[in-house]
Amino acid sequence: MSGNWKLLFGLAFVLVMIGWPLVVHAHGVSIEYTSNVEVEVVARYDTGGPMAGAQVVVYAPDDPGTPWLTGTCDDDGRFIFTPDSSKPGTWDVQVRLAGHGGMIHIPVGEGMVGTGGTGGYSVTQIVLMAVCVIWGIAGTALYFMRKRA
Numbered sequence: 001m002s003g004n005w006k007l008l009f010g011l012a013f014v015l016v017m018i019g020w021p022l023v024v025h026a027h028g029v030s031i032e033y034t035s036n037v038e039v040e041v042v043a044r045y046d047t048g049g050p051m052a053g054a055q056v057v058v059y060a061p062d063d064p065g066t067p068w069l070t071g072t073c074d075d076d077g078r079f080i081f082t083p084d085s086s087k088p089g090t091w092d093v094q095v096r097l098a099g100h101g102g103m104i105h106i107p108v109g110e111g112m113v114g115t116g117g118t119g120g121y122s123v124t125q126i127v128l129m130a131v132c133v134i135w136g137i138a139g140t141a142l143y144f145m146r147k148r149a
Contacts, residue, residue, distance in 0.1 A: 010144025014137055031095055031104045039106055043077045043095040050077030054097035061089025061108075073097075083108045 028046035033039055043051040053072055056079045060068040073079045073095065083091055088109030095101050 006144050010141060014140055018137070029095070029100050029102045031093070031102050033093070033104060033106050038080050038082050039091070039093075039108070041073075041079045041081075041093055041095065041104070043073055043079070043097075043101075045100070050075065051095060051097050051100075052077060054079075054095050054101065057094045058083075059092040059094070060084065060087050061091060062087050064092060 029043065029051065030046060031041060031043045033041045041056065043054050043056075045051060051073055052075045054077065056069075056071045056073060057067045058069040058071075058081055059066070060083070068084075068091075069081055071079055071081070079093075079095070083106075085108075089107070091106045091108050092103055093106060094103045
């Protein structure tokens with residue numbers, strides 16, 4: 001009878017976890033930019049909240065291993081800088097705060113007008129997360145269904 005109790009408890013646990021509404025904050029990051037003469041970077045969490053006070057590191061295309069400029073985002077998650085026009089190419093901007101962040105690649109040169117960004121999860125990340133959830137549910141169910149010697 002104790003085996004049935006464990007099975008029922010395990011199934012109830014899995015059903016509660018599947019149906020339980022969860023709120024997860026600040027796991028993904030969206031970084032957008034607008035460039036004209038200046039480059040404006042706006043960093044937000046997936047929830048839409050700004051990454052206020054996030055650390056920003058800008059790398060020039062001629063020396064991508066050494067920071068060209070460092071700074072922090074304002075209260076709205078914005079950071080504005082003027083790249084050196086004598087260094088055309090792809091500028092890399094890294095934004096980080098409390099373990100969350102990302103990097104964006106900004107083309108600078110001819111015309112230098114544009115927008116772009118990163119956002120959300122990639123298809124690979126979504127598939128991997130779904131597989132992990134299914135694996136966890138199956139493993140939990142198998143654990144509670146096993147027979148003891």
